[in-house]
Amino acid sequence: MTRRIDHLVVAVHDLDSAGSFYKRLGFQVGGRNRHPWGTENRIVQFAGSFIELITVGEGAAISPHQASAFSFGAFVQDYLSHREGLAMVVLDSQDAKADAARFAEKGIGAFEPFYFERSGRRPDGSETKVAFTLAFAADEGAPRAGFFVCEQHFPENFWNPEFQRHDNKATGISAVALAAPNPAGYRAFLTTFTGTEPTSPDRDDLSFQLGESHLDVLTQDDAAEIYASVEAELDQPSFVAFGVRVEDIHRQATWLDSADIPYQHIGSRLIVPASAAFGVAIAFEPT
Numbered sequence: 001m002t003r004r005i006d007h008l009v010v011a012v013h014d015l016d017s018a019g020s021f022y023k024r025l026g027f028q029v030g031g032r033n034r035h036p037w038g039t040e041n042r043i044v045q046f047a048g049s050f051i052e053l054i055t056v057g058e059g060a061a062i063s064p065h066q067a068s069a070f071s072f073g074a075f076v077q078d079y080l081s082h083r084e085g086l087a088m089v090v091l092d093s094q095d096a097k098a099d100a101a102r103f104a105e106k107g108i109g110a111f112e113p114f115y116f117e118r119s120g121r122r123p124d125g126s127e128t129k130v131a132f133t134l135a136f137a138a139d140e141g142a143p144r145a146g147f148f149v150c151e152q153h154f155p156e157n158f159w160n161p162e163f164q165r166h167d168n169k170a171t172g173i174s175a176v177a178l179a180a181p182n183p184a185g186y187r188a189f190l191t192t193f194t195g196t197e198p199t200s201p202d203r204d205d206l207s208f209q210l211g212e213s214h215l216d217v218l219t220q221d222d223a224a225e226i227y228a229s230v231e232a233e234l235d236q237p238s239f240v241a242f243g244v245r246v247e248d249i250h251r252q253a254t255w256l257d258s259a260d261i262p263y264q265h266i267g268s269r270l271i272v273p274a275s276a277a278f279g280v281a282i283a284f285e286p287t
Contacts, residue, residue, distance in 0.1 A: 004211030009088035026168025085279030088146030229273035
């Protein structure tokens with residue numbers, strides 16, 4: 001089954017500063033939420049996908065990884081001990097328990113599915129409940145690149161058009177870039193994880209189509225060329241950039257200028273460098 005991108009997990013030290021920056025980029029940013037184990041997030045929502053800004057909150061009680069239990073909180077905590085940036089890519093799931101069993105069968109993650117729930121807020125401020133089951137996959141050669149799928153149990157409580165209206169007229173996530181020393185070495189893992197065979201834009205890189213988006217696996221040099229300025233791990237894969245579609249790219253350039261946010265024109269895209277965007281380059285591209 002071909003999947004789509006459900007959300008991106010961007011790990012930051014200062015959640016409110018990151019939220020303010022994303023507002024300056026032109027996004028509507030949700031309020032602070034807290035997971036039961038103590039990570040806290042703020043969300044930028046589109047129709048069917050979202051960006052999750054996340055940090056470790058005060059008083060967090062984070063469980064360590066176990067042989068059969070992947071700890072989301074421990075992954076975020078460990079990632080932030082090294083850097084800020086795009087820590088995890090999450091695909092959608094209709095049945096996370098079945099996906100966990102499939103990942104175990106295929107040898108990409110023998111982890112129990114993980115269910116949790118938390119309170120959320122409707123646009124009018126009233127409280128609601130959201131709940132999720134996660135199924136994790138992992139590649140030993142990519143310790144700082146997280147992969148899981150997410151099943152929504154109360155999607156009607158989570159997705160809301162009122163949260164999807166952005167000043168920059170963004171409509172959704174277009175691409176994610178994974179920089180790796182040897183892209184071909186992750187073909188088998190990502191084919192199983194995504195449920196789709198990749199294309200090869202050139203002899204080194206891979207591209208996995210995910211609905212209307214794509215996951216690109218690039219050499220560090222190619223990632224730096226495409227996204228101008230990235231912060232890649234030299235010895236292991238790392239997510240270094242993502243793309244967002246906007247209705248009017250010229251309007252977005254004016255918006256970034258007025259917000260005094262640095263960017264470069266590369267082709268038809270506007271690239272905000274990783275050095276200015278909490279460790280991950282952000283590409284705005286026309287719909």
